[in-house]
Amino acid sequence: MSNAADEATVLERIERVRAHGDKLKDEFVTLAHGAGGKASAQLVEQVFVAEYGNDTLNEMTDAGVMGLAALAAAAGTSLSGGEQLAFSTDSYVVNPIFFPGGSIGDLAVNGTVNDLSVSGAVPYGISAAFVIEEGLEIDVLRRVVADMHRAADRAGVKIVTGDTKVVAKGAADKLFITTAGVGIVPASVALRAGAVSVGDAILVSGPIADHGMAVMLARGDLALAAPIETDSKPVNGLTRALLEAAPQTRWMRDATRGGLGTVLNELAKTSGKGVAVYEEKLVVREMTRGACDILGIDPLYVANEGMFVAVVPADEAEAALSAVKALPGGEEAALVGKIVAEPASAVVMVTGFGGTRMVDMLVGDPLPRIC
Amino acid sequence: MSNAADEATVLERIERVRAHGDKLKDEFVTLAHGAGGKASAQLVEQVFVAEYGNDTLNEMTDAGVMGLAALAAAAGTSLSGGEQLAFSTDSYVVNPIFFPGGSIGDLAVNGTVNDLSVSGAVPYGISAAFVIEEGLEIDVLRRVVADMHRAADRAGVKIVTGDTKVVAKGAADKLFITTAGVGIVPASVALRAGAVSVGDAILVSGPIADHGMAVMLARGDLALAAPIETDSKPVNGLTRALLEAAPQTRWMRDATRGGLGTVLNELAKTSGKGVAVYEEKLVVREMTRGACDILGIDPLYVANEGMFVAVVPADEAEAALSAVKALPGGEEAALVGKIVAEPASAVVMVTGFGGTRMVDMLVGDPLPRIC
Numbered sequence: 001m002s003n004a005a006d007e008a009t010v011l012e013r014i015e016r017v018r019a020h021g022d023k024l025k026d027e028f029v030t031l032a033h034g035a036g037g038k039a040s041a042q043l044v045e046q047v048f049v050a051e052y053g054n055d056t057l058n059e060m061t062d063a064g065v066m067g068l069a070a071l072a073a074a075a076g077t078s079l080s081g082g083e084q085l086a087f088s089t090d091s092y093v094v095n096p097i098f099f100p101g102g103s104i105g106d107l108a109v110n111g112t113v114n115d116l117s118v119s120g121a122v123p124y125g126i127s128a129a130f131v132i133e134e135g136l137e138i139d140v141l142r143r144v145v146a147d148m149h150r151a152a153d154r155a156g157v158k159i160v161t162g163d164t165k166v167v168a169k170g171a172a173d174k175l176f177i178t179t180a181g182v183g184i185v186p187a188s189v190a191l192r193a194g195a196v197s198v199g200d201a202i203l204v205s206g207p208i209a210d211h212g213m214a215v216m217l218a219r220g221d222l223a224l225a226a227p228i229e230t231d232s233k234p235v236n237g238l239t240r241a242l243l244e245a246a247p248q249t250r251w252m253r254d255a256t257r258g259g260l261g262t263v264l265n266e267l268a269k270t271s272g273k274g275v276a277v278y279e280e281k282l283v284v285r286e287m288t289r290g291a292c293d294i295l296g297i298d299p300l301y302v303a304n305e306g307m308f309v310a311v312v313p314a315d316e317a318e319a320a321l322s323a324v325k326a327l328p329g330g331e332e333a334a335l336v337g338k339i340v341a342e343p344a345s346a347v348v349m350v351t352g353f354g355g356t357r358m359v360d361m362l363v364g365d366p367l368p369r370i371c
Numbered sequence: 372m373s374n375a376a377d378e379a380t381v382l383e384r385i386e387r388v389r390a391h392g393d394k395l396k397d398e399f400v401t402l403a404h405g406a407g408g409k410a411s412a413q414l415v416e417q418v419f420v421a422e423y424g425n426d427t428l429n430e431m432t433d434a435g436v437m438g439l440a441a442l443a444a445a446a447g448t449s450l451s452g453g454e455q456l457a458f459s460t461d462s463y464v465v466n467p468i469f470f471p472g473g474s475i476g477d478l479a480v481n482g483t484v485n486d487l488s489v490s491g492a493v494p495y496g497i498s499a500a501f502v503i504e505e506g507l508e509i510d511v512l513r514r515v516v517a518d519m520h521r522a523a524d525r526a527g528v529k530i531v532t533g534d535t536k537v538v539a540k541g542a543a544d545k546l547f548i549t550t551a552g553v554g555i556v557p558a559s560v561a562l563r564a565g566a567v568s569v570g571d572a573i574l575v576s577g578p579i580a581d582h583g584m585a586v587m588l589a590r591g592d593l594a595l596a597a598p599i600e601t602d603s604k605p606v607n608g609l610t611r612a613l614l615e616a617a618p619q620t621r622w623m624r625d626a627t628r629g630g631l632g633t634v635l636n637e638l639a640k641t642s643g644k645g646v647a648v649y650e651e652k653l654v655v656r657e658m659t660r661g662a663c664d665i666l667g668i669d670p671l672y673v674a675n676e677g678m679f680v681a682v683v684p685a686d687e688a689e690a691a692l693s694a695v696k697a698l699p700g701g702e703e704a705a706l707v708g709k710i711v712a713e714p715a716s717a718v719v720m721v722t723g724f725g726g727t728r729m730v731d732m733l734v735g736d737p738l739p740r741i742c
Binding site for chain 2: 031032034035036037038039040041062063064065066067068069071078079080081082083084085086087088089090091092093095115116118119121125127128129130131160161162163165166167168170171172173176178180182184185253256257258259262266301303361362363367368369
């Protein structure tokens with residue numbers, strides 16, 4: 001439990017852990033670290049609490065408890081009854097766990113922050129549950145945990161609760177992390193695919209396909225090297241600015257696994273409308289496009305981890321675009337297409353020469369364990 | 372996204388899936404089921420949405436969105452600003468995934484329901500994130516998902532969001548599930564270890580050590596068979612009744628991994644007080660005690676999954692006990708000890724002959740992957 005009156009105790013303990021420096025002598029995670037006894041407590045104190053320590057986190061084993069009024073205030077509102085709680089989760093099994101520009105740690109935080117953000121919520125608290133393969137170096141775990149802490153700070157969220165399980169060597173691959181998150185959707189926000197109307201504009205917040213290609217190349221089993229970095233980052237600042245500039249925004253979504261092509265298909269199928277995308281408006285970095293071409297992969301189906309797509313009414317499109325472009329991480333945002341009546345429930349790509357081709361949902365899996 | 376106006380669409384889709392029966396032809400989970408494309412969508416619709424389907428769940432890939440006023444109402448209160456949001460998570464890696472009396476599915480729901488309950492919250496929404504080893508039989512997944520649905524119904528909570536990842540054969544052991552949960556702590560509840568006072572009574576809600584022994588014996592690698600069932604069940608009804616009967620309750624905790632001995636040690640260390648337990652008051656079922664004796668395991672350190680310990684002021688102890696005993700699952704509750712001044716920060720067991728022995732924290736791991 002971590003009710004308000006316990007805060008002093010928790011903060012004192014964090015101070016104590018920090019003042020005494022690193023006292024965890026183990027170099028590798030063992031089954032005992034997952035048993036709930038002394039070794040577990042040491043791991044939690046020395047690795048997790050020492051890194052994340054804040055006034056809500058308590059022991060990483062119980063519920064984090066947060067004042068509802070504070071959550072609402074963080075979302076720029078106060079409790080009137082019309083607010084909604086957004087609640088999201090994702091497991092991260094990315095392989096390798098470190099790759100150019102990021103790691104499983106910042107991915108796990110950014111992914112959940114972004115899921116909340118595109119639901120219209122202002123993210124507040126994040127949970128972090130670890131399944132660790134016996135034998136993982138403690139230093140590797142520390143690096144991942146530090147990445148999570150940095151990502152949480154960047155997004156302005158707190159890691160408030162968590163869990164650690166250890167399984168025998170061979171029963172998992174190094175490290176899986178599941179995050180969940182909570183945030184408040186102000187009463188003024190009402191996003192839904194059903195609100196999407198013919199003529200609405202489609203905004204994409206940045207270049208596509210960087211994350212998937214960065215992870216794929218980091219595996220090193222392709223005869224190809226290119227300096228491509230993941231786009232892993234929080235988009236909550238961008239979505240908030242967009243919702244302020246374009247209050248009639250219909251729908252938002254981050255285009256992670258399955259890529260932009262899959263997300264737009266889901267929008268088309270859920271809304272019953274058509275989605276037209278202009279190929280020349282889509283931003284794909286030169287290096288990423290080259291790698292996709294060589295490997296025969298369509299960048300439309302490659303995962304992104306710091307990008308979202310929004311549908312905004314035509315008369316708010318320019319304001320939305322300006323708001324997103326004005327912020328770091330949104331400089332390359334673009335209006336890439338529009339909602340059309342036909343083809344209903346489908347996505348069509350308009351090519352540079354005025355031709356069109358259908359964009360279907362992803363079939364199969366070109367890139368397993370990409371997030 | 373699943374805002375209110377989308378509900379019709381979601382419910383329609385659930386109806387459609389149910390009406391068309393089982394159309395998922397695959398017998399085994401493949402990497403394609405984790406890729407975010409067509410196969411993923413089919414798995415989610417046919418296995419998860421078909422089973423859990425409710426008005427909040429939408430596609431298992433986005434944030435579940437719940438009205439805050441409804442959460443508060445479920446907790447028997449209305450929004451005044453003093454309520455707190457409780458938020459908890461746990462990963463489940465239990466091996467085997469089915470065992471007498473339960474499975475990884477009901478464990479994953481009950482565990483998070485119980486973490487929320489002992490924080491004083493009324494649980495409301497649960498998330499479910501799956502990491503699945505390629506090759507798992509779809510029927511096994513269905514059984515687990517059905518167990519989760521039954522457990523959620525029994526606890527009165529909704530599964531509102533989720534995620535599915537698939538890893539290659541050998542990169543995980545069958546199935547890991549991470550649940551998170553949210554609930555509201557009414558403004559009247561203020562539990563904290565710091566409130567524990569000398570003379571307070573210690574209530575334990577049921578027999579101990581059944582879960583850990585049931586799982587251990589289910590592994591079949593011990594030359595011992597006994598009809599021991601897990602105690603896996605939700606305790607939210609019990610904790611709510613206890614808080615009503617004993618409003619000055621100081622602290623509660625479920626005694627999962629590490630067992631009652633570890634939890635009482637954490638209470639002693641956090642509160643600075645001593646904990647005295649009367650051995651003859653602890654309920655250990657005969658079969659469970661026998662199995663522990665044969666294997667040389669102290670039942671105090673064996674995991675429970677449907678039991679909690681509460682510290683209540685002496686003058687509310689009998690009322691608390693009566694309230695818990697009156698409910699199904701609480702019949703064997705007992706007042707097992709009290710808070711003492713000495714030994715400070717430690718747990719002492721008073722034996723039947725009036726002797727005492729110190730109860731230390733668990734060292735090592737007698738029972739890996741017990742939850």
